[in-house]
Amino acid sequence: MSTLVLLLFTGLGxxxxxxxxxxxxxxxxxxxxVLNFAHGAFLTLGAxxxxxxxxxxxxxxxxxxxxxxxIGAAAGAAFAAFTEFVLIRRLYQRHIxxxxxxxxxxxxxxxxxxxxxxxxxxxxxxxxxxxxxxxxLGARIPNDRFICIIAALLVLLALVFFLKKTRYGMIIRAGVxxxxxxxxxxxxxxxxxxxxxxxxxxxxxxxxxxxxxxxGYVSPMLGGSLLIFAFIVTVIGGxxxxxxxxIAAVAVAVLQQFANFYxxxxxxxxxxxxxxxxxxxxxxxxxGRTS
Amino acid sequence: MSxxxxxxxxxxxxxxxxxxxxxxxxxxxxxxxxxFTVPATGITALLGRNGVGKTxxxxxxxxxxxxxxxxxxxxxxxxxxxxFKIIRSGVGxxxxxxxxxxxxxxxENLRLAERDAAPRRQLVEELFPDLLARAGQMAGTLSGGQxxxxxxxxxxxxxxxxxxVDEPTKGLAPKIVGEVAETLAEAARTVPILLVEQNLQVVRxxxxxAVVLSGGRVVHTGRALDFLDxxxxxxxxxGVSTDPAAxxxxxxxxxxxxxxxxxxxxxAEPAEKGAAL
Numbered sequence: 001m002s003t004l005v006l007l008l009f010t011g012l013g014x015x016x017x018x019x020x021x022x023x024x025x026x027x028x029x030x031x032x033x034v035l036n037f038a039h040g041a042f043l044t045l046g047a048x049x050x051x052x053x054x055x056x057x058x059x060x061x062x063x064x065x066x067x068x069x070x071i072g073a074a075a076g077a078a079f080a081a082f083t084e085f086v087l088i089r090r091l092y093q094r095h096i097x098x099x100x101x102x103x104x105x106x107x108x109x110x111x112x113x114x115x116x117x118x119x120x121x122x123x124x125x126x127x128x129x130x131x132x133x134x135x136x137l138g139a140r141i142p143n144d145r146f147i148c149i150i151a152a153l154l155v156l157l158a159l160v161f162f163l164k165k166t167r168y169g170m171i172i173r174a175g176v177x178x179x180x181x182x183x184x185x186x187x188x189x190x191x192x193x194x195x196x197x198x199x200x201x202x203x204x205x206x207x208x209x210x211x212x213x214x215x216g217y218v219s220p221m222l223g224g225s226l227l228i229f230a231f232i233v234t235v236i237g238g239x240x241x242x243x244x245x246x247i248a249a250v251a252v253a254v255l256q257q258f259a260n261f262y263x264x265x266x267x268x269x270x271x272x273x274x275x276x277x278x279x280x281x282x283x284x285x286x287x288g289r290t291s
Numbered sequence: 292m293s294x295x296x297x298x299x300x301x302x303x304x305x306x307x308x309x310x311x312x313x314x315x316x317x318x319x320x321x322x323x324x325x326x327f328t329v330p331a332t333g334i335t336a337l338l339g340r341n342g343v344g345k346t347x348x349x350x351x352x353x354x355x356x357x358x359x360x361x362x363x364x365x366x367x368x369x370x371x372x373x374x375f376k377i378i379r380s381g382v383g384x385x386x387x388x389x390x391x392x393x394x395x396x397x398x399e400n401l402r403l404a405e406r407d408a409a410p411r412r413q414l415v416e417e418l419f420p421d422l423l424a425r426a427g428q429m430a431g432t433l434s435g436g437q438x439x440x441x442x443x444x445x446x447x448x449x450x451x452x453x454x455x456v457d458e459p460t461k462g463l464a465p466k467i468v469g470e471v472a473e474t475l476a477e478a479a480r481t482v483p484i485l486l487v488e489q490n491l492q493v494v495r496x497x498x499x500x501a502v503v504l505s506g507g508r509v510v511h512t513g514r515a516l517d518f519l520d521x522x523x524x525x526x527x528x529x530g531v532s533t534d535p536a537a538x539x540x541x542x543x544x545x546x547x548x549x550x551x552x553x554x555x556x557x558x559a560e561p562a563e564k565g566a567a568l
Binding site: 177 | 379390392397402404445449
């Protein structure tokens with residue numbers, strides 16, 4: 001029983017990280033039709049920025065940790081806004097070029113991070129409470145899992161509130177459904193594009209700081225490794241569906257953890273198999289459009 | 292073709308002037324050298340067989356598809372402007388197939404369309420009281436007629452220089468067709484309308500001027516009634532017989548759309564549609 005609970009919470013913690021990356025990916029694709037391969041770079045920058053904050057201000061207290069979350073999210077948001085404004089805006093409707101530019105940017109960003117912080121992982125420490133465990137049904141759950149889960153839930157609630165209760169949220173929901181009709185109502189949808197990129201970058205930056213505590217280190221490849229699973233989550237959840245991304249993030253991460261433990265470390269294979277099954281039998285994903 | 296007197300009447304004080312308009316979708320030419328004007332009052336019908344380029348012409352005017360040529364709105368050139376700026380300069384657009392946002396409520400669909408500082412909510416509530424009662428309902432769950440009301444209401448919320456209305460009666464029950472026609476007649480008292488319409492009875496009821504397209508080009512302009520009363524012109528340009536015995540349709544409504552489809556023209560146009568939140 002305790003093993004099941006431990007695997008479940010570990011999966012939920014990992015799922016929280018997947019969701020923080022996938023939420024932005026999904027919204028960006030849903031609204032703009034852009035497959036953003038540079039999204040992992042936003043996460044990595046957020047992680048390194050958070051690490052720098054922790055390193056310079058002392059990493060073992062809550063104030064520093066919260067500051068690193070804010071600065072990491074801000075760094076991811078700024079990088080994402082820059083990417084949309086300078087690179088992507090000129091390439092709407094040119095999907096091949098978008099892929100080339102975002103793949104190129106992700107490679108260049110990794111090279112830049114290598115140059116600044118080196119190729120080796122840098123280790124990070126958080127508040128002492130992170131190292132402790134909390135016992136639930138006999139399982140000793142590392143506390144940093146709870147931080148990831150709570151942060152992802154807060155981001156999900158904030159995004160739902162933003163999408164449901166604000167005019168820009170309404171524009172984004174409408175734009176995901178029919179972008180050209182939004183412009184035909186006299187709305188400059190490009191502002192919504194920049195906003196969605198910025199929000200996606202902030203979530204990824206936040207995810208980067210949390211991922212660095214979850215894994216205990218930061219490396220230039222951190223974003224790329226999480227991005228692969230975030231793409232799988234985005235497709236399984238349904239491109240453009242925030243709720244779908246949340247459900248798929250949990251499902252993929254929990255499945256991955258259980259398969260790793262019970263099926264001889266085959267978690268990654270099982271996840272890819274699940275992706276293949278979804279693409280074969282429900283190509284629109286769990287909550288994507290059916291027509 | 293129309294007489295000079297007719298043209299003078301139709302072209303007096305044009306609110307919209309289209310000159311040498313060419314448009315393409317996915318590299319295929321759908322509008323070729325189209326030129327016409329729309330007067331500042333009344334309803335002008337844009338007619339033609341299915342797939343002839345009527346919807347594409349409307350979309351090209353507001354920049355929803357690639358186009359070249361001259362488009363003047365109230366004397367101002369707008370063909371270089373982005374779609375949202377053209378709309379903001381005073382164009383109300385009611386698209387073919389309504390295109391309401393199905394996952395937004397009726398109230399959200401209307402709020403999204405509000406661009407004036409003082410949108411005409413009272414007018415919309417008077418014209419479409421049913422929408423007020425359904426404000427919290429998802430627009431995707433409305434009937435076709437109700438969705439058309441939402442689509443019309445979105446355009447009527449703002450003060451416009453012209454309305455571009457694309458097949459507003461398509462697929463609607465006869466009773467709803469009458470209500471839509473009444474709404475358009477009411478709207479036309481304050482704003483000129485360029486109307487794409489297949490139902491010739493509605494055209495006869497509403498339109499003063501007519502612009503007829505064939506093969507992506509303008510083949511006739513003039514008074515709508517003159518065109519509708521000329522069986523030869525209708526047969527030639529719309530492929531519809533007005534002889535009840537021959538057509539089996541005394542209302543002059545095209546008997547079947549497939550029969551009106553010209554060869555080599557795309558029947559459908561691409562839409563930018565993504566996934567759902």
